[in-house]
Amino acid sequence: MKAVYALYSHPDAAQRAVDELRAAGINDRAITIMSSEPLEEYEFGQRDRKTWMTWIAALGGAIGMTTGYLLTRLTQSAWPIDTGGMPIVSNWTNLIIIFELTMLGSVFATVITLLITARIPGRQSPLHDPEISDGQILIGVLQPSDPDVVERALRIGAGEKLKTIS
Amino acid sequence: MNHTAANTITEDLVRPILRTTWKFYLGVAVLGSVVFAAVSTWFYQIYWGLGVTGDNWPVFWGFHETNFVFWIGISHAGTLISAILRIVNATWRRPVTRCAEAITAFALMIGALFPLIHLGRPWLAWWLIPYPSERGLWPNYRSPLVWDFFAINTYLTASLLFLLLPMLPDFAIVRDRAAGFRRKIYGLLSLGWQGTPKQWHRLETAMHIMALAIIPVAVSVHTIVSFDFSMAVVPMWASTIFGPYFVAGAIFSGIAALLIAMALIRKVLHLEEYLQPIHFQNLGKLLLTMSLLWGYFTFNERLTVWYHNEPSEMPVFFSTQSGPYAPLFWTMVFCNFILPFPLLAIRKLRTITGTVIASCGVVVGMWLERFLIVVPSLAHKQLPYSWGTYTPQWPEIVIMTGSFAAMGLLYVLFCKFVPIISIWELKVGQHPPLKAAEAVQAAEAAGELV
Numbered sequence: 267m268k269a270v271y272a273l274y275s276h277p278d279a280a281q282r283a284v285d286e287l288r289a290a291g292i293n294d295r296a297i298t299i300m301s302s303e304p305l306e307e308y309e310f311g312q313r314d315r316k317t318w319m320t321w322i323a324a325l326g327g328a329i330g331m332t333t334g335y336l337l338t339r340l341t342q343s344a345w346p347i348d349t350g351g352m353p354i355v356s357n358w359t360n361l362i363i364i365f366e367l368t369m370l371g372s373v374f375a376t377v378i379t380l381l382i383t384a385r386i387p388g389r390q391s392p393l394h395d396p397e398i399s400d401g402q403i404l405i406g407v408l409q410p411s412d413p414d415v416v417e418r419a420l421r422i423g424a425g426e427k428l429k430t431i432s
Numbered sequence: 433m434n435h436t437a438a439n440t441i442t443e444d445l446v447r448p449i450l451r452t453t454w455k456f457y458l459g460v461a462v463l464g465s466v467v468f469a470a471v472s473t474w475f476y477q478i479y480w481g482l483g484v485t486g487d488n489w490p491v492f493w494g495f496h497e498t499n500f501v502f503w504i505g506i507s508h509a510g511t512l513i514s515a516i517l518r519i520v521n522a523t524w525r526r527p528v529t530r531c532a533e534a535i536t537a538f539a540l541m542i543g544a545l546f547p548l549i550h551l552g553r554p555w556l557a558w559w560l561i562p563y564p565s566e567r568g569l570w571p572n573y574r575s576p577l578v579w580d581f582f583a584i585n586t587y588l589t590a591s592l593l594f595l596l597l598p599m600l601p602d603f604a605i606v607r608d609r610a611a612g613f614r615r616k617i618y619g620l621l622s623l624g625w626q627g628t629p630k631q632w633h634r635l636e637t638a639m640h641i642m643a644l645a646i647i648p649v650a651v652s653v654h655t656i657v658s659f660d661f662s663m664a665v666v667p668m669w670a671s672t673i674f675g676p677y678f679v680a681g682a683i684f685s686g687i688a689a690l691l692i693a694m695a696l697i698r699k700v701l702h703l704e705e706y707l708q709p710i711h712f713q714n715l716g717k718l719l720l721t722m723s724l725l726w727g728y729f730t731f732n733e734r735l736t737v738w739y740h741n742e743p744s745e746m747p748v749f750f751s752t753q754s755g756p757y758a759p760l761f762w763t764m765v766f767c768n769f770i771l772p773f774p775l776l777a778i779r780k781l782r783t784i785t786g787t788v789i790a791s792c793g794v795v796v797g798m799w800l801e802r803f804l805i806v807v808p809s810l811a812h813k814q815l816p817y818s819w820g821t822y823t824p825q826w827p828e829i830v831i832m833t834g835s836f837a838a839m840g841l842l843y844v845l846f847c848k849f850v851p852i853i854s855i856w857e858l859k860v861g862q863h864p865p866l867k868a869a870e871a872v873q874a875a876e877a878a879g880e881l882v
Contacts, residue, residue, distance in 0.1 A: 302605055303438075303859040304632035314630035323641045338573050345570040352574055359574045362656065366582040369649045373590045376641045377597070384634040386600065387623035398627060399608035401438035401859075 269431040270413050271298070271393050271406025272420040277308050279422060280403040284310045286419035292407060298393050300404040310405075317383065323376045330371020334364035392431060402427075438859055441706075445851040445858070446609050448701045455700065456848055463841035470834020473827045474549055482552050486824045491810040495828035496550040499835055501802040502685070503543030504584070504657050505678070506795075506839075509686030510536030511591040512650035513718075515643035524714055526861040527706045527853045531697060532690050533595040534852070538842040539689070540588045542835050547580070549831060576659040583649075583656040590646050597638060600625045601856045654682040661805060667745045668737060668809045677729040681798060684722035684768070688794035691715055693843065695788045697852055706853050709784055716787040719794065720776035727769045747812040747819075756821075757808050760800050767797025 274280040280299070287297050294313065305311035338360035346354045380386070393406045410416040413430070420428055477484055487494050510532035517525035548554045560571055560581045571578045603622035610618055625631065658678035661669040671677075691712065698707040737749050752761040772790035775781045807822050846852070 299629055300627045301632075302442075302601065302627055303856045304629075304636060306632075311629050311632070314628075315633050317634060317637055319634065319637045320641060323645075327645075341570055342573065347570070347572050347574075349572060349574045356574050359579075362579045362652075363573055363582050365652060366579075366586040366649070369645050370586045370589065372645050373586075373593060373642055376638050376645075377593050380597070380634050380638040384631040386625065386631070388626075390619075390624050391626050394626065396608035399605040400442065 269393055269406055269408045270410055270416045270420065270428070271395070271404055271431075272426040272428045273395060273397050273402040273404055274426050275402060277301075277305050277311075277403060279426065280305075280405050281308045281310055282422045283405045283420050283426070286422055287405070287407065287416065290415050290419040292410075292416065292419070296407055296410075298391065298404070298406045298408060300391070300393065300395075300398050302399050302401060305403070317379075319376060319379045319383070322379045323372045326375020326378075327368045327372035329375070331364055331368040333371065334367035335360070337367070338363050395429070397427075437862065441858055442605060442609070442855055444703070444705070445853050445855050446606055448847060449606055449849065449851065450610060450614075452848070456844065459844045460841065463837045463844065466837035467834050467841055470831050470837065473830040473834070477549075477827050477831075478554065482550075484825060485828050486822055487550075488820070488822075490813060490818045490820045491807055491822035493550075493806050493810060494822050495803075495824045495832055496546050497806050498799070498803045499832050500543055500546035500550070501657055501660075501678075501806070502799050503539045503546065503835065504654060505682035505685045505798060505802070506689045507536045507539035507543060507587070507591075507686065508650060508654060508679075508682035509539070509690040510534065511587075511594050511646050512536075512683065513687065513690070515594070515646045515650070518639065518643045519647075523861055524711060526857045527703075527708075528690070528694065528711055528715070529857065530595070530598070530850075530854045531694055531707075531852055533591065534843065534846050534850075535686070535689055535693060536591045537588070537595050538839055538846075539686075540584065540591060541842075542838055544584050544588065546835075547577070576656065576663050579656045579659060583653045587646075587649050587653045590642065590649055594639070594642050594646060597635060597642075598854055598857065599850060600635070601627060602851045602854060605855055606851065651679055654679045661809075666809050667742075667812060667814065668748045669805075671733060673729060673733055673736075677733060680722060680725045680729055681801060684719070684726050685795060685798035687715055687719045687722060688791035688798070691719065691787050691791040692795065695784060697847065698784075701847065701852065703853065706858065712784045712787045713782055716776045716782045716790070719772065719787065719790060723769055723772045723776065723794070730765075730768075744814045747816075748808050751808050751812055752804055757804060761804055764797045764800040764804060767793040768801065769797075771797075 272283060274283060280301075284297060284299070288294070299310055299313070301311075339355055342355045342360075348354070349356075352359070393404060393408060395402070395404055398404050405420060407416045417428060417430075420426065485494065485496070487496070510529075514525065514529040514532050517529065548557050551557060560578065571581075600622055603618050604625040604627065607615055607618035607622050655675040655678065658674040662671055662674040664670065694707050694711065694715075698704055734749070737745050751757050771793040775786045775790040811821055812819050
């Protein structure tokens with residue numbers, strides 16, 4: 267069997283299913299959760315919160331700042347243009363370019379980090395079910411070693427829809 | 433939230449994408465025709481040269497420059513407001529943000545076209561791009577126009593990403609509801625979005641960081657646009673108040689444009705349940721604040737010029753107060769202050785209709801403000817021998833009308849292909865806040881959060 271999953275209408279039921287899977291000895295990493303909205307109110311929605319994204323954004327900003335500084339300073343030195351009695355390397359005006367590139371660097375770093383860490387673009391998971399978009403929450407296990415145990419854990423009440431992919 | 437409510441939200445917001453009515457085709461045909469006329473006029477202007485416009489010595493900046501400043505100002509509606517509301521966690525923002533962010537993206541694109549339209553040889557615009565070349569020319573980093581290039585492109589890039597990233601989960605929803613070719617297209621657009629907790633966390637963190645970055649960029653963009661004027665030694669332009677004055681004016685006109693767009697979307701797409709009177713009330717309060725701020729800045733700017741009594745500035749001053757531009761000036765004051773003040777300050781009048789009337793006034797008033805900044809100063813430079821007048825010609829009027837139609841057209845197409853209200857954010861807004869706090873505390877206690 268390739269995968270076992272169940273769809274839950276209510277997050278409380280999904281949380282119970284996750285708890286049951288854990289109690290059955292399934293590792294957190296093996297449990298797949300999918301929903302059409304973030305469910306941070308629930309413990310299962312708090313998984314994988316840790317991220318370096320803020321620091322990477324700051325690093326991107328620093329790279330952007332350095333690029334802005336070098337772009338303005340080096341090019342003004344290489345192609346000197348005399349404008350209105352201002353110095354050839356005019357730091358006051360260069361600050362504007364440096365600022366914009368700092369922010370651009372930070373934004374690019376954020377987006378790249380998002381794409382890499384969230385694996386976007388990516389292939390659709392074999393566990394995907396269109397009913398997720400109707401508000402259902404999917405809890406499943408890919409390649410379960412003991413499908414019966416997983417099925418028992420996912421069958422927590424009358425509301426769930428249990429499905430298997432073979 | 434309960435499953436039925438979630439389904440209703442999805443159903444209501446996906447419906448305009450999956451069902452097309454005759455109104456859509458009519459809207460596209462009418463707006464598209466006006467845009468086509470404007471583009472043809474631009475080609476006519478390129479062929480015959482800028483002499484066909486009203487731009488002539490000494491006023492070389494007329495409608496095109498006015499429209500540039502106006503549209504860049506309108507762009508402040510979206511991403512800036514959306515970013516601020518996101519950071520302060522204003523829950524009422526959820527149905528508003530995407531409508532607003534779309535305005536930013538389209539207004540920036542249209543605004544950025546005007547410097548090109550104003551070029552005699554627009555095909556040489558790429559000379560602004562900094563790269564070592566054989567011609568030995570290099571962009572002068574001391575030119576405010578080069579600052580514009582960097583600022584507008586940074587803001588446009590950041591705004592587009594800020595608009596596009598939260599669309600991924602919604603594209604996935606549309607993908608699952610659509611069939612055939614549409615399903616494939618939305619499948620590609622959703623980039624394989626799955627909706628795992630990790631993806632949701634990364635998306636929310638990214639949006640938060642970008643919101644923080646975009647606020648100063650938005651402020652810088654219109655400050656830099658103001659530098660196009662305040663760095664020049666032209667009467668009534670060399671003003672230290674121009675930066676904040678332009679930013680305040682931009683946010684002011686941006687909120688007005690947003691209110692008009694929201695009212696139209698609400699009516700045409702039947703989204704009365706989502707864009708409620710409370711959203712118009714809250715944005716109306718913001719518009720009132722900006723109206724007061726605009727009045728304060730205008731008074732400051734006018735009073736100091738009048739008090740200084742500089743011989744070079746007084747002709748410009750009087751031309752707007754009691755001279756040929758006075759009707760435009762007092763119409764601007766009426767539209768930006770006298771009309772919106774009672775409509776927005778009196779609670780009973782701050783209805784959807786009231787806020788839309790006030791907003792229409794503000795859009796007209798702010799366009800006039802941009803015109804009155806650009807033209808009278810150029811028409812009355814330091815030496816009286818260089819004084820002149822400006823009268824717009826038909827190509828400028830057609831191109832300006834086309835820019836408004838382009839905004840409408842882009843917005844209609846956007847509403848047709850993208851859920852105009854963020855479905856997932858709206859659903860999150862229905863969650864009980866207390867439970868979220870409890871979950872974070874529980875995760876912290878378990879050592880799962882840093």
